[in-house]
Amino acid sequence: MNIKSAEFVKGIVGTDDTLENDIPQIVFIGRSNVGKSSVINSLTKKKGLAITSNTPGRTQQINLYYINRLFYLLDMPGYGYAKVPKKLKEKIVKLIDWYFFKSDYEQKVIVVIIDAKVGPTEDDLHMLRSLAKHNKNVVIVANKIDKIKSSLYEGRISELKNQFSKYLLIPYSAIKEIGVGELIGVITKR
Secondary structure (H helix, E strand, O other): OOOOOEEEEEEEOOOOHHHOOOOOEEEEEEEOOOOHHHHHHHHHOOOOOOOOOOOOOOOOOEEEEEEOOOEEEEEOOOEOOOOOOHHHHHHHHHHHHHHHHHOOOOOOEEEEEEEOOOOOOHHHHHHHHHHHHOOOOEEEEEEOHHHOOHHHHHHHHHHHHHHOOOOEEEEOEOOOOEOHHHHHHHHHOO
């Protein structure tokens, strides 16, 4: 399936009637500045759909996008390091925790984005443990593979696949559009 239409619906900070329907929710989460918005833009082929920034912590709400009039993509705020005041950071942590673990919303797929070059941080591992504890359907996108030296690429990807052997891991580059087709196939599979 190709993504033919993608529109920003709204930012959500709590219970919202928009999510009170049977439209599948595909959620993108990762640490601050790992490239969640860039991945969404590369999937939809709309460069400015999700706002990107070099400043960690730019996304401070759950941004909701309606795709092909079939499903929602949700761009979550980043966890971990962010250049925001402490109270706002705590509010973001509570929002993420509420949406995944306390609300009644069901996620069809949760796409956890990690930096392929840096590897998983302790924050990434904590998020994955929490999602696993709640039996969430998780796919890992190893983003920014274009930043890995070609001589190190195979070893790095093999290391990540071994580390996350219980998950599907998709090597990805939003810049070079590597992994786009595979990720679209995973999130649109019925």
